[in-house]
Amino acid sequence: MTTVKKQATISDVAERAGVSVPTVSRVLNQVVPVSEKRRKRVLAAIEELDYRPSAAARTLASRRSRMLSIVTSNTSRYGYAETIRGIELAARAADYTVTISVVENDDAAVVRRAVTAAFSQSPEGVIVLTFDPAGDATLRSLPTTVPVVALSGARAEGVPQVLIDEATAAEELVRGLLEMGHRTVHHITVPAVHGEDGRTTGWRNALQAAGAPVPAIIEATWDPQSGRAAGLALASDPGVTAVMCGNDEIALGLLRGLADGGRRVPQDVSVAGFDDHPLSSLWLPSLTTVRQDFSELGARGVATLLSSMTDDTEDGALQTLRPEVLWRESTAPPLGS
Amino acid sequence: MTTVKKQATISDVAERAGVSVPTVSRVLNQVVPVSEKRRKRVLAAIEELDYRPSAAARTLASRRSRMLSIVTSNTSRYGYAETIRGIELAARAADYTVTISVVENDDAAVVRRAVTAAFSQSPEGVIVLTFDPAGDATLRSLPTTVPVVALSGARAEGVPQVLIDEATAAEELVRGLLEMGHRTVHHITVPAVHGEDGRTTGWRNALQAAGAPVPAIIEATWDPQSGRAAGLALASDPGVTAVMCGNDEIALGLLRGLADGGRRVPQDVSVAGFDDHPLSSLWLPSLTTVRQDFSELGARGVATLLSSMTDDTEDGALQTLRPEVLWRESTAPPLGS
DNA sequence: GTGAAAGCGCTAACAC
DNA sequence: GTGTTAGCGCTTTCAC
Numbered sequence: 173m174t175t176v177k178k179q180a181t182i183s184d185v186a187e188r189a190g191v192s193v194p195t196v197s198r199v200l201n202q203v204v205p206v207s208e209k210r211r212k213r214v215l216a217a218i219e220e221l222d223y224r225p226s227a228a229a230r231t232l233a234s235r236r237s238r239m240l241s242i243v244t245s246n247t248s249r250y251g252y253a254e255t256i257r258g259i260e261l262a263a264r265a266a267d268y269t270v271t272i273s274v275v276e277n278d279d280a281a282v283v284r285r286a287v288t289a290a291f292s293q294s295p296e297g298v299i300v301l302t303f304d305p306a307g308d309a310t311l312r313s314l315p316t317t318v319p320v321v322a323l324s325g326a327r328a329e330g331v332p333q334v335l336i337d338e339a340t341a342a343e344e345l346v347r348g349l350l351e352m353g354h355r356t357v358h359h360i361t362v363p364a365v366h367g368e369d370g371r372t373t374g375w376r377n378a379l380q381a382a383g384a385p386v387p388a389i390i391e392a393t394w395d396p397q398s399g400r401a402a403g404l405a406l407a408s409d410p411g412v413t414a415v416m417c418g419n420d421e422i423a424l425g426l427l428r429g430l431a432d433g434g435r436r437v438p439q440d441v442s443v444a445g446f447d448d449h450p451l452s453s454l455w456l457p458s459l460t461t462v463r464q465d466f467s468e469l470g471a472r473g474v475a476t477l478l479s480s481m482t483d484d485t486e487d488g489a490l491q492t493l494r495p496e497v498l499w500r501e502s503t504a505p506p507l508g509s
Numbered sequence: 510m511t512t513v514k515k516q517a518t519i520s521d522v523a524e525r526a527g528v529s530v531p532t533v534s535r536v537l538n539q540v541v542p543v544s545e546k547r548r549k550r551v552l553a554a555i556e557e558l559d560y561r562p563s564a565a566a567r568t569l570a571s572r573r574s575r576m577l578s579i580v581t582s583n584t585s586r587y588g589y590a591e592t593i594r595g596i597e598l599a600a601r602a603a604d605y606t607v608t609i610s611v612v613e614n615d616d617a618a619v620v621r622r623a624v625t626a627a628f629s630q631s632p633e634g635v636i637v638l639t640f641d642p643a644g645d646a647t648l649r650s651l652p653t654t655v656p657v658v659a660l661s662g663a664r665a666e667g668v669p670q671v672l673i674d675e676a677t678a679a680e681e682l683v684r685g686l687l688e689m690g691h692r693t694v695h696h697i698t699v700p701a702v703h704g705e706d707g708r709t710t711g712w713r714n715a716l717q718a719a720g721a722p723v724p725a726i727i728e729a730t731w732d733p734q735s736g737r738a739a740g741l742a743l744a745s746d747p748g749v750t751a752v753m754c755g756n757d758e759i760a761l762g763l764l765r766g767l768a769d770g771g772r773r774v775p776q777d778v779s780v781a782g783f784d785d786h787p788l789s790s791l792w793l794p795s796l797t798t799v800r801q802d803f804s805e806l807g808a809r810g811v812a813t814l815l816s817s818m819t820d821d822t823e824d825g826a827l828q829t830l831r832p833e834v835l836w837r838e839s840t841a842p843p844l845g846s
Numbered sequence: 847g848t849g850a851a852a853g854c855g856c857t858a859a860c861a862c
Numbered sequence: 863g864t865g866t867t868a869g870c871g872c873t874t875t876c877a878c
Contacts, residue, residue: 179628179654181871192849197873207847222652227629228574229871231565232854248594253585260584260611269626271608274597289606291516292564315559317516396787421788428791450733451758451788454765518855529865534857544863566855569870 180221189217200225227269231294240477241295242272243286245306249394250449251419251466252301255323258470259299266478271295278309287313297321297477299470302328304363319480323473325370325464332480332489334472335370338446341462341495342374343381345416345444348497350382352505354414354442360390360402360426362418371446375416392418396425403429406441413506414442420449420461427455427502438504448498457501464495517558526554537562564606568631577814578632579609580623582643586731587786588756588803589638592660595807596636603815608632615646624650634658634814636807639665641700656817660810662707662801669817669826671809672707675783678799678832679711680718682753682781685834687719689842691751691779697727697739697763699755708783712753729755733762740766743778750843751779757786757798764792764839775841785835794838801832 186193191210198204199214206214217223231237240263246252256272263270273290276282287310290298295318300311302324311322311331322331325338349357359375372389379386390406392398399422406412407430417423423445427437435441437457445452448463472491523530528547535541536551543551554560568574577600583589593609600607610627613619624647627635632655638644639661648659648668659668662675686694696712709726716723727743729735736759743749744767754760760782764774772778774794782789785800809828 179631179652183871193871194850194873195848198848201873205847210847224625224628226569226631226871228565228568228631229854230873232563232569232856233871233873235854235873237565247584247597248587248590250585253590257585260609264611264626269608269610269630271606272597273606274601288561289601291561293606294516294563294565315516315561396791400791424788425791428793431793451761454733454737454762456765456768456793520855530855531857531866532864535864538857542863547864563855566870567857569872570855570857572857572870 179226180223182223182225184221185214185217185223188221189213237294237296238268239293239295240268240270240474241290241293241298242270242301243275243290243298243307243310244272244301245275245277245304246394247272247274250421251303251447251464254466255301255470255473258467259474260470261467262471262474266474268296268474275306275310278305280309280313282306283309283313286310287315291315291318296481299323299473299477302326319477321473321476321480323469326367326373327370327490332476334469334476334491334493336464336469336493336495338370338462338464338495339374339377341497342371342416342446343378344374344497345460345462346375346378347382348499349414349416349442349444349503350378350384352414352442352503354506355411356384356387357414357416358387358390358406358412360392360399360415360417360422362392362394362422369418371416371418392422392425394421396421399423399425400429400432402426403431404433406430407433407435412441414444414503416444416446418446420445420447420452420459423459423461423502424449424452424455427457427459437502439507442503442506444503453500455502460498460500460503462495462497465493469493516563517560519560519562521558522551522554522560525558526550574631574633575605576630576632577605577607577811578627578630578635579607579638580612580627580635580644580647581609581638582612582614582641583731584609584611587758588640588784588801591803592638592807592810595804596811597807598804599808599811603811605633605811612643612647615642617646617650619643620646620650623647624652628652628655633818636660636810636814639663656814658810658813658817660806663704663710664707664827669813671806671813671828671830673801673806673830673832675707675799675801675832676711676714678834679708679753679783680715681711681834682797682799683712683715684719685836686751686753686779686781686840687715687721689751689779689840691843692748693721693724694751694753695724695727695743695749697729697736697752697754697759699729699731699759706755708753708755729759729762731758733758736760736762737766737769739763740768741770743767744770744772749778751781751840753781753783755783757782757784757789757796760796760798760839761786761789761792764794764796774839776844779840779843781840790835790837792839797835797837797840799832799834802830806830 275286612623789796
């Protein structure tokens with residue numbers, strides 16, 4: 173055992189300060205006034221004993237856990253990690269603690285386990301990252317005992333939601349590429365949610381609106397290496413002059429794959445990503461992409477939850493964040509146009 | 510309010526199943542045997558009521574929270590995020606929940622707040638990521654009521670620790686560069702811990718052992734753009750033929766800065782990073798780097814904590830992880846050698 | 847302002 | 863095996 177002294181309790185503090193337990197509680201929660209003299213004594217005792225209130229006891233007695241649960245399939249990839257960072261920051265500012273519950277995939281047992289883990293902490297609200305099938309499946313099987321908000325790129329139903337309007341941004345991106353003179357734009361997707369993600373919808377809409385051919389979708393995994401493989405494959409197809417990728421990691425892999433296959437970017441092929449990954453502007457060529465404010469997404473999620481804990485927010489309320497297309501070196505008009 | 514029904518409690522379940530509360534508890538914890546007949550009834554009641562035990566009440570009654578706290582300055586950068594992922598995975602496998610407490614910097618008040626947040630959850634153990642000054646300062650001000658483990662790249666004292674032996678890997682890297690014919694190797698650091706990080710130590714040792722000049726250290730921030738700025742600055746110095754960076758993001762930025770300044774990699778300048786970031790092998794040229802197994806680091810941290818909760822582990826026990834140098838395209842002998 | 851008493855949802859100790 | 867009784871560390875009445 174590496175432990176040493178025991179953690180002090182509220183009654184240790186009360187005893188040392190010569191006051192009753194509820195008085196210590198009042199000092200801690202500073203809502204009911206306490207005489208200055210006693211307050212000082214209590215504060216001193218807290219300091220001397222290095223007392224820290226037990227969140228468990230507080231939760232049990234007050235029925236308020238000051239906890240928010242995040243349910244997500246991933247914690248470390250760029251978009252996910254930034255969203256979580258935004259949530260944690262906003263939660264901390266509001267004096268809430270965050271727990272994360274990971275759903276590896278959309279298997280029913282896995283989802284159930286994650287939901288149980290999330291709810292056993294008695295969270296006052298739950299944030300689900302519905303960027304993928306696992307998150308999406310979780311959203312569909314959540315108890316309704318507590319406010320929930322979904323954070324995503326595609327529309328869900330019946331649940332308050334903060335959405336990054338990827339569809340509009342993707343449309344703008346594809347339209348821009350077509351206007352440069354590309355005959356069409358190919359599309360590589362990351363693993364999709366239940367239906368179709370906003371990026372794909374926007375891509376198809378823009379192509380159809382312009383009367384451009386709609387090529388078959390190429391599916392990648394979350395691993396950037398799958399982008400490289402796709403690039404190598406596409407390099408031999410002269411009909412491919414512009415590609416939009418589901419995220420920047422895939423796009424960066426694609427860049428490498430195209431180079432391996434002897435194609436120059438942007439002279440032979442234009443490439444665009446999605447997310448504005450911190451490394452995307454440093455690549456050679458720098459990557460055209462869509463900036464998504466993930467940490468703002470997280471912050472809005474927290475704000476939504478906190479307000480729905482007090483107000484009477486209507487179900488299914490939708491907030492939209494507008495991403496921004498960043499034109500950089502990896503896109504250009506096709507040769508000979 | 511978006512909430513609907515109330516969460517069922519253990520006595521709701523007991524009543525519905527026609528048994529006493531402790532019997533339900535026994536079924537839940539499956540340590541004391543319960544007759545098959547009653548067990549079935551209890552399980553059915555749990556299912557029907559969608560009952561989930563309250564972690565707070567369990568913690569309070571059993572004095573076991575089944576929680577582990579992570580204290581870290583950052584949650585989203587590659588090394589941190591991967592370490593956290595490794596911790597979460599190992600903790601979940603052992604049926605522990607993880608809370609994260611963020612210390613933005615090493616300011617005393619900030620540290621104190623983070624420590625309080627971490628300990629108020631009554632964690633059974635605390636994992637501190639001491640990759641930087643904030644984590645390092647936290648480690649120095651932790652109560653000793655609970656087992657603690659530090660995860661880092663440089664040696665700390667008096668605390669059980671899992672260390673990635675960066676120093677040895679950095680030494681090997683620098684030695685390799687010198688053997689290629691480089692006169693010396695420059696070094697760009699990320700914000701350092703209390704003393705000096707293992708990478709810097711290894712770098713200096715290798716230079717001194719070879720009798721090579723030890724250039725002034727160049728300091729970067731965590732932002733990859735600072736690597737780009739450094740690259741632009743170094744591009745005009747013909748004495749710079751090899752550079753080792755504190756992490757891959759900085760190295761990737763450096764690559765871009767050198768290119769902006771008209772230097773070719775690896776012909777004019779060799780560049781090496783640290784971490785084996787998923788994008789480092791896709792870059793053009795692919796980046797020579799040091800692979801660190803962050804998720805293993807996290808897993809070992811959890812294992813250490815769990816064992817020190819039962820065994821009598823000696824204080825200050827040290828485990829070492831051996832990183833691996835990956836030689837790729839960004840390093841080569843200097844021109845004319 | 848302040849203390850006494852009750853109770854949050856569970857587990858532990860003890861009887862049977 | 864099973865129920866009864868206490869009690870975990872707090873907050874919340876309710877008197878005074």
